[in-house]
Amino acid sequence: xxxxxxxxxxxxxxxxxxxxxxxxxxxxxxxxxxxxxxxxxxxxxxxxxxxxxxxxxxxxxxxxxxxxxxxxxxxxxxxxxxxxxxxxxxxxxxxxxxxxxxxxxxxxxxxxxxxxxx
Numbered sequence: 041x042x043x044x045x046x047x048x049x050x051x052x053x054x055x056x057x058x059x060x061x062x063x064x065x066x067x068x069x070x071x072x073x074x075x076x077x078x079x080x081x082x083x084x085x086x087x088x089x090x091x092x093x094x095x096x097x098x099x100x101x102x103x104x105x106x107x108x109x110x111x112x113x114x115x116x117x118x119x120x121x122x123x124x125x126x127x128x129x130x131x132x133x134x135x136x137x138x139x140x141x142x143x144x145x146x147x148x149x150x151x152x153x154x155x156x157x158x
Contacts, residue, residue, distance in 0.1 A: 073135030082120065085131070090116035093154070100155045114152035119145045 080088070093112035094105040101108075119141070123131070127141040137145055149156055 071135070073133065077132045077135055080132070082128075085128070086116045086120050089119060096157055097154055100157055108154075111152045111154050115145075115148045115154055118148035118151060122148065 077085070077088075090112050093115045094108045097103075097108045097112060098105045119137075120128070122144040123141050127138055127144075130138040131141060146156065
């Protein structure tokens with residue numbers, strides 16, 4: 041039960057972080073990055089970004105998360121592929137995209153035909 045709560049909390053943090061980053065909003069002052077990011081593989085990072093995208097886009101577009109599997113997969117892979125090693129490390133350290141990665145994430149949103157969060 042605790043593990044399930046931890047996983048759900050992690051996904052929600054990732055979702056809020058990605059939403060904040062993609063919309064160029066600030067990160068809440070009480071935000072704590074997930075320590076698991078430090079040891080996550082690139083595949084796990086991509087999965088977290090994809091999940092955050094599906095949650096955010098489902099809210100923005102008022103559709104089901106399952107309908108966003110393909111476009112959010114596009115977004116996650118494009119964003120992570122375009123990030124430099126320093127940008128990936130900054131994401132691992134902070135749990136949010138830095139300024140350079142944020143621009144790349146916005147480009148991926150557009151390329152994958154997703155809606156930019158407000």
